[in-house]
Amino acid sequence: MIQDVGDHVNKWAELETASDEEVLRAAQGEPDYFRILVRRYEAPFMRKAKSILYSEEDAEEVVQDTFTRIYIYADRYEPQAGASFSSWGYAILTRLAFTRYKKLSQGRKRMAPLETETYERIPDTADFLEDLSIRNEVVVALAKLPETAARVLRLQFIEGKSQEEIAAIEGSSVSAVKTRVHRAKKDFKKIYDSQKYE
Secondary structure (H helix, E strand, O other), X not given: OHXXXXXXXHHHHHHHOOOHHHHHHHHHHOHHHHHHHHHHHXXXXXXHXXXXXXXXXXXXXXXXXXXXXXXXXXXXXXXXXXXXXXXXXXXXXXXXXXXHHHHHHHHXXXXXXXXXXXXXXXXXXXXXXXXXXXXHHHHHHHHHOOHHXXXXXXXXXXXXXXXXXXXXXXXXXXXXXXXXXXXXXXXXXXXXXXXXXX
């Protein structure tokens, strides 16, 4: 057990200086490492979202959704020349912010129009990004999961709890939480992907 903790600490220290792509790969096996990417990108993502939405609350929701999708679809990310993790992450963020802007603008008579430059900055991305939709679809997919699975996903990816914290909340071991998160993530992806065919 002490050996495992030491290995975890050493790996964490190693990933602190690793590339975004390396951290994302490591996070697929150990979700706690995903917090490194959250720490790196939370502030710049917030600035970007606020530049589109002009609202702290709306920007925070879009940033949360962005990190959720980055993690859930991490296995679809493939590094390419001129297409870094950063550009992929910003593409997801921008599309979600733009979708939210359109939804909000329908319900508000007074909302600052998007500048032409903002439209032009929305990048062409991988086909699956076209299928990423607004927050409601995530909520619907979570609602279709068994309660235990939905709860661990909410705790880790929406509330930002560590697996140690989730284990304490759930009254179980960290290894059990890891197993639950892994299964819940797979089930969530199946449900989320199937919604577009309903």
